[in-house]
Amino acid sequence: MAAYRQSLGRWGEDVAAEYLSRQGYTLIERNLRTPYGEIDIVAQKDALLVFVEVKTRATQRYGLPETAITPHKQQHIIAAAQAYLQTNPHPGFDWRIDVIAIQKLPHFDEPEIVHFKNAIA
Numbered sequence: 001m002a003a004y005r006q007s008l009g010r011w012g013e014d015v016a017a018e019y020l021s022r023q024g025y026t027l028i029e030r031n032l033r034t035p036y037g038e039i040d041i042v043a044q045k046d047a048l049l050v051f052v053e054v055k056t057r058a059t060q061r062y063g064l065p066e067t068a069i070t071p072h073k074q075q076h077i078i079a080a081a082q083a084y085l086q087t088n089p090h091p092g093f094d095w096r097i098d099v100i101a102i103q104k105l106p107h108f109d110e111p112e113i114v115h116f117k118n119a120i121a
Contacts, residue, residue: 008104012056012111013040016100019113025050029084036079049095051081053120056102065101066116074120097121 017027020043028049029042041052053073055065062068069077077097085095097120103112 008056008058009054011104012102013054015056015102015111015113016052016054017041019100019115020050020052023115032080032084034080034083036083037076039077039080039084042084044093047093049085049090049093051077051084051095051097052100053077053097054100054102056104058104058106060103065103066099066114066119069099069120077120 013030017030020041021027023045025043025045027041027043029039032039032042039051040054041050043050043052053069055068057065081095081097096118099116099119101114101116105112
């Protein structure tokens with residue numbers, strides 16, 4: 001089961017990366033490890049850095065994907081983004097944290113993608 005979840009997660013991250021590219025974002029990093037956890041995607045759009053947490057679900061048994069972003073997970077994402085900025089300064093850039101929720105629903109050809117901008121402050 002763990003291998004399936006990892007495979008589903010990688011698929012979701014690929015879908016999110018493609019989605020962001022189509023929206024005009026430039027991908028900078030993927031699966032970036034920091035002392036505070038992993039950042040799924042670091043992207044740039046104009047003078048804005050965007051740290052993206054991707055959550056993917058294949059069923060709604062455990063709720064919508066975005067409900068997996070607990071307050072504890074939010075703190076780790078913020079700390080990871082700050083760690084990245086300390087080691088990779090981007091003077092003059094603003095930054096935000098987004099969540100991309102992806103549902104791979106049975107009987108649908110295309111996944112459902114919901115982009116929550118500035119989801120974690």
